[in-house]
Amino acid sequence: MRWFLKVFLVLALALGLSACGGSGKFRKYNGPEVTSVQVHKAARKMYLLHNGRVLESYDIALGFAPEGHKQFEGDGKTPEGAYYITHRNPNSAFHLSLGISYPNTADRAFAEEAGKSPGGDIFIHGGPRRPISRRDWTEGCIAVTDKEMEVIYAMVKPGTVIHILP
Template sequence: MRIGNQERWTQMRSLRGLRACILGGPPKPHNVNRKIVLVSTAICALALYFYAHHNWHPLSPRTTIDRIVVEKSARKLSILRDGKQIKTYRVALGRNPFGPKREEGDMKTPQGTYKIDSRNAQSSFHLALHISYPSDEDNKRATARSVPAGSDIMIHGIRNGLGWIGAFHRWKDWTVGCIALTDEEIEELWRVTPDGTTIEIRP
């Protein structure tokens, strides 16, 4: 159904009035866009914060796992014990997430089966579990192309000092190839994941 000129004009005036109420007065060309961005960002951040905390169910202190499965396309990290899925987290990935990692600097999160082989409590990102990338096969492929395979792929939290962002960090993929959780989530994963745990990263 087409909207007549009079109806369209009425809707525009109503929207202007609503915008004036929200932003505090008539719009000014030089600051309306900035105010809209700030208000929208604040609303989204608050919504994500309350959603994440309302739905947070901590694991038992006695919980340990033996496998991690990451599904890149779904942005999910699941933890398992004896084949049984215990919990799933939403994650952010490398800034160029699709496809396997081929070389250093390609901003991709690897694909394949690896181990959690070490951890760093002093990381510049809140806690870091190191993934054993590159494997021998990864190195062979990179060598065949005369490029470095890359290294230092981690599961980690948010950059130190920015933990208040919480679930809002998942707004987009932002790492250089790592797998990112909220600080609360990485603290839990750190606690339940022994060194040597298998991690499978799927497309």
């Protein structure tokens, strides 16, 4: 009978602890406001800043053709320039994501002059669902791990400026 009581107590404790587990991928952040994001493509680094002071830094993956500025849909490049975070996407195909305001007016005009689409749907997002064999694998987005994306998602608000540098 004692073994039954021990098993029951262990199960009750396990269920109780799992019920107290947080809200999964949605974290809270109470630190300094992220006033800008900087992406350094050549170094494969992203920095979250508060008035020029680095709060966090991350290793990143980029579009599968990382050199140069994104110009057209399907070119595999990550944009370069000043943009802003448009929205949070809790239902991303890549865990969580933050929208980037590409294409801007100049990007659209350049692509239109060439008779092409500039593309769109550029995000900061979590990692792939399957193993990958190359360093840069996105269609033009900026990727981090899922755990890192949870922190970034909590820290960065829509409207935050993002500078994507070569």
